[in-house]
Amino acid sequence: MIGKLLKVFYSHTRSLEMLYLIDGIKKAVRLDANYHESEKIKKFCHDQKLFLELSDFKVIKAPDAGKGGYANIVKRLPISHSEDGLYHLYISRDKNIAKFLKILENKNDDRSVGELLGYPKCCIDFFMKNRERQQKIQNDYILPTLENSNGFKFPFYTNYAMRYFDITLLSHFPHDFNCKESIAIAKKNLECIKKFDKTLAGNFENMLRNAILYTENEGVFVFKNYRLENNILEYNEILPTEKNELFKLLNQNEKIEIISKNKIKTGNKILDNAGFMVFT
Ligand SMILES: [Zn+2]
Incomplete structure (x- = not known):
């Protein structure tokens, strides 16, 4: 199964998120993917009977300094923008959860997004408290x-x-x-x-x-x-x-x-x- 996931999702991080979803220990996941990848992922989700919603915006990643290309900061662009960007994908076995995640992220409601993704309350509180300061750096x-x-x-x-x-x-x-x-x-x-x-x-x-x-x-x-x-x-x-x-x-x-x-x-x-x- 993990080998099959890696062929569609490439990284371990993304593949394992999907494994937790398929195994039922996660209710929903949020991933980012470019257009080509998202087409592959759509097909995969269809075959696995998973619901997928695509964001109404694209994101461009600004890689951190010193993190080997990893980006913690993303900039949102309208979907019609000519620049190639990544889509956010919201995937769940429950159609409503996938839709709801998309709506909440559109509203920048990080707290509710975190709750739906199953993050602990203590860690969501911590994220919200530090968000403003950390977003100014990386x-x-x-x-x-x-x-x-x-x-x-x-x-x-x-x-x-x-x-x-x-x-x-x-x-x-x-x-x-x-x-x-x-x-x-x-x-x-x-x-x-x-x-x-x-x-x-x-x-x-x-x-x-x-x-x-x-x-x-x-x-x-x-x-x-x-x-x-x-x-x-x-x-x-x-x-x-x-x-x-x-x-x-x-x-x-x-x-x-x-x-x-x-x-x-x-x-x-x-x-x-x-x-x-x-x-x-
Ligand atoms: Zn915690």
């Missing part, structure tokens, strides 16, 4: 989530920073990396993946257990085989979103000093406003 909530979280060691279930590598068990930013409701959703999702593909589930779990250095503009860096002793992180391999100057520096030093979860030092460089997290 619309990414990793740092506010870290701010809300006690310490920097968390269960791998809520590792939402791996979405930049197409690996995640969540579809929303958790309000706290220890958010109980998010962990429960992620556990259910992992069980669902396991049911269809044990190897993929194992790979996901393995990849989500890591140490991560998040920066707003200079990239996201993943350390797989690391050693953390006191406040010193040692590693010999880095998975980066960007192979930039900071990546080179991290590679050369093979070591980071964790001054606080928002401040690290590597070589002579001190990074402020960063986020350091360990997911186990």
